Amino acid sequence: MNVKKLKEAVNVLNENLDGALLATDIWGTGTGTAIAGYNQNPQATALFDKVTDYMRKALKGAGFPDIKDYYLLEMENNAMAVVLQFKEEGFQWGMLVDSNKVNLGMLLNIAVPAARKAFLEAYND
Amino acid sequence: MWNFFKKEPKKQVKKKSLKKERHKSISKKNKTSNPLDVLDRTLDKKLKEIHEQKIILDKQKDIKKSATSIKTHIDKPAAINFKQKPPKTSNEKSIIVTSDKKETVQTYHSPFIKVLSNSIQDIEDGILLAGITEIQTNKVIFQKTSTQAYTLSVLGNFINQYLNLIDDHSSKEKFLLIHLEKDMFLYIQIFKRYYYTILIDQNNLSIGHVLNILKPELIKNYNNLKLK
Numbered sequence: 001m002n003v004k005k006l007k008e009a010v011n012v013l014n015e016n017l018d019g020a021l022l023a024t025d026i027w028g029t030g031t032g033t034a035i036a037g038y039n040q041n042p043q044a045t046a047l048f049d050k051v052t053d054y055m056r057k058a059l060k061g062a063g064f065p066d067i068k069d070y071y072l073l074e075m076e077n078n079a080m081a082v083v084l085q086f087k088e089e090g091f092q093w094g095m096l097v098d099s100n101k102v103n104l105g106m107l108l109n110i111a112v113p114a115a116r117k118a119f120l121e122a123y124n125d
Numbered sequence: 126m127w128n129f130f131k132k133e134p135k136k137q138v139k140k141k142s143l144k145k146e147r148h149k150s151i152s153k154k155n156k157t158s159n160p161l162d163v164l165d166r167t168l169d170k171k172l173k174e175i176h177e178q179k180i181i182l183d184k185q186k187d188i189k190k191s192a193t194s195i196k197t198h199i200d201k202p203a204a205i206n207f208k209q210k211p212p213k214t215s216n217e218k219s220i221i222v223t224s225d226k227k228e229t230v231q232t233y234h235s236p237f238i239k240v241l242s243n244s245i246q247d248i249e250d251g252i253l254l255a256g257i258t259e260i261q262t263n264k265v266i267f268q269k270t271s272t273q274a275y276t277l278s279v280l281g282n283f284i285n286q287y288l289n290l291i292d293d294h295s296s297k298e299k300f301l302l303i304h305l306e307k308d309m310f311l312y313i314q315i316f317k318r319y320y321y322t323i324l325i326d327q328n329n330l331s332i333g334h335v336l337n338i339l340k341p342e343l344i345k346n347y348n349n350l351k352l353k
């Protein structure tokens with residue numbers, strides 16, 4: 001894992017979201033502790049790690065396929081949480097976004113794929 | 126000789142009965158005093174208890190067996206149905222109601238069912254599963270096929286856990302969108318009392334359509350109910 005590249009990946013995300021990024025954290029699945037981020041929130045990291053765990057268990061229990069790349073949650077005060085999944089690598093990347101400042105197309109089709117690519121580059125380096 | 130043989134059995138009977146009486150009197154005496162007999166009775170009791178427990182365990186085993194067979198029965202069609210379009214019915218109102226007041230309950234929930242039916246009527250090709258669950262009771266009030274009730278109630282547990290975790294039980298509607306494997310999206314629209322679950326086939330319905338058309342339509346239809 002190249003930590004410098006990981007920090008660059010966070011910067012790329014911030015640039016792509018053009019001021020809409022409120023906070024972000026990259027953490028190890030199961031540990032709930034972050035390895036990089038912006039406006040970091042350790043409580044949120046631990047909480048979303050748990051949400052992902054509950055969600056995966058519920059999907060499995062219901063006979064649904066597993067989460068693939070991400071899940072998205074609409075929250076109060078125009079906030080939206082996107083949690084990217086790196087299942088093979090054992091990491092998750094959560095981001096809290098102001099939905100008034102960025103549209104979903106921009107978020108899901110540009111920012112998320114770019115962030116995913118940047119993370120994998122940092123991880124494999 | 127004849128007399129002798131004729132009388133003999135009578136004597137034997139008498140002897141036997143005497144023996145019995147003696148035995149009875151001894152056992153009556155021992156019932157209260159003999160420790161061996163007390164032990165015997167406790168053992169009898171224990172044996173009875175063990176026997177009863179065995180019967181209960183056997184019953185539990187049977188229930189477990191039938192439960193697993195039901196589960197596999199439910200799981201298999203659900204897994205197959207992901208790529209298949211669920212069978213269409215004229216009304217698609219297979220409501221789970223156990224009480225006798227079926228009609229009353231159906232009428233009570235029907236506006237909420239109509240919200241979903243009206244919102245998805247034009248895009249049914251892209252929808253693999255649709256259902257409505259009451260948040261508080263985790264009761265499935267509507268589902269497209271009978272195999273989905275179990276699926277929806279499992280998801281219901283998660284929704285309650287999620288709402289507790291984020292500590293948000295406000296009336297403001299919110300949604301969850303989960304990108305699943307096998308080209309599927311799970312879209313869950315949460316309202317104060319109910320949540321709507323829709324499983325989307327990504328190949329037949331774009332996520333843009335879900336968020337830009339279906340979502341506002343659902344919210345609009347639901348809010349119209351409140352105004353009525």
